[in-house]
Amino acid sequence: MTFISHCLDIVSSVNEIRDKVLSAKKKNKKIAFVPTMGGLHKGHLSLIRKSKLVGDVSIVSIFVNPMQFGPAEDYSVYPREEEKDIKLLEDNGVNILYFPDKDSIYPKNFQTEVSVKKIENTLCGKFRPSHFKGVATIVTKLLIQVMPDYAIFGEKDYQQLVLINQLVSDLNIPVKVISCPTIREDDGLAFSSRNTFLSEDGRYIASNLYSELLNVADLVRRGGNISNICEKAVQNLLDIGFSSVDYIEVCDAISLKKLDKIEDNTRVFGAAYIGNTRIIDNIII
Numbered sequence: 306m307t308f309i310s311h312c313l314d315i316v317s318s319v320n321e322i323r324d325k326v327l328s329a330k331k332k333n334k335k336i337a338f339v340p341t342m343g344g345l346h347k348g349h350l351s352l353i354r355k356s357k358l359v360g361d362v363s364i365v366s367i368f369v370n371p372m373q374f375g376p377a378e379d380y381s382v383y384p385r386e387e388e389k390d391i392k393l394l395e396d397n398g399v400n401i402l403y404f405p406d407k408d409s410i411y412p413k414n415f416q417t418e419v420s421v422k423k424i425e426n427t428l429c430g431k432f433r434p435s436h437f438k439g440v441a442t443i444v445t446k447l448l449i450q451v452m453p454d455y456a457i458f459g460e461k462d463y464q465q466l467v468l469i470n471q472l473v474s475d476l477n478i479p480v481k482v483i484s485c486p487t488i489r490e491d492d493g494l495a496f497s498s499r500n501t502f503l504s505e506d507g508r509y510i511a512s513n514l515y516s517e518l519l520n521v522a523d524l525v526r527r528g529g530n531i532s533n534i535c536e537k538a539v540q541n542l543l544d545i546g547f548s549s550v551d552y553i554e555v556c557d558a559i560s561l562k563k564l565d566k567i568e569d570n571t572r573v574f575g576a577a578y579i580g581n582t583r584i585i586d587n588i589i590i
């Protein structure tokens with residue numbers, strides 16, 4: 306096997322990233338951007354592959370965004386694996402890593418919030434009250450800073466994807482949002498940076514979120530009562546060993562409104578805890 310080492314440009318300031326992007330655009334290069342919080346895994350790598358397919362210059366950002374974590378959440382322990390991540394970016398042919406520090410993203414006196422009013426209050430938003438304001442604000446900032454032609458996001462965080470589509474449309478941000486399917490381990494567990502928090506037992510329990518979503522999708526397709534099916538799924542997850550379940554809900558994939566009967570574009574969403582580790586997933590019905 307040949308090992309291709311690649312020259313990765315690492316920049317940390319807005320001016321630097323803007324200069325690089327502008328000079329690439331002057332050469333008619335298309336910019337494809339993958340925002341991440343690091344702790345890179347195969348899910349992120351699939352987005353990076355997509356960025357290389359659609360664009361000429363592939364830019365990845367790594368920024369663990371404090372604004373999207375609640376006070377009792379895992380910001381301080383969120384995986385930070387700079388060296389490992391840089392190696393992965395090099396090996397996967399990324400051209401630029403944008404790696405800003407907290408003060409350059411949120412300078413003193415920063416006070417703007419982006420709020421996507423309906424979407425931020427459903428599903429995970431009910432349980433993480435300020436989370437999506439944090440997501441919407443950082444993604445808006447990053448898109449304005451990088452000004453890519455394409456921005457690539459995973460369906461794993463489906464509510465986030467819907468929120469970003471909405472804000473890009475509402476704010477006329479000139480970028481094409483591209484979504485990529487969820488990449489899973491062999492047993493179905495969606496790759497997530499937070500999976501590293503799980504013990505061996507926890508890791509086994511976690512894989513049951515996906516199987517339970519498959520089960521819900523199957524029962525709903527057969528015409529069962531959606532609310533009963535979701536209630537039973539919550540109980541099944543608790544019985545299997547999840548510490549708590551935030552929700553299992555069947556929703557319209559565009560508006561994210563809860564459905565009591567299956568429509569053209571329907572998905573089932575779930576979020577549950579194993580100890581302090583929150584995992585989320587969703588699939589199409």
Ligand code: AMP
Binds near residue numbers: 340341347351457496
């Ligand atoms: P994160 O670093 O967790 O903020 O994720 C950065 C991007 O990777 C987001 O667009 C996620 O939806 C996407 N992503 C995370 N996990 C997966 C996965 N298992 N499959 C596909 N995309 C993913």
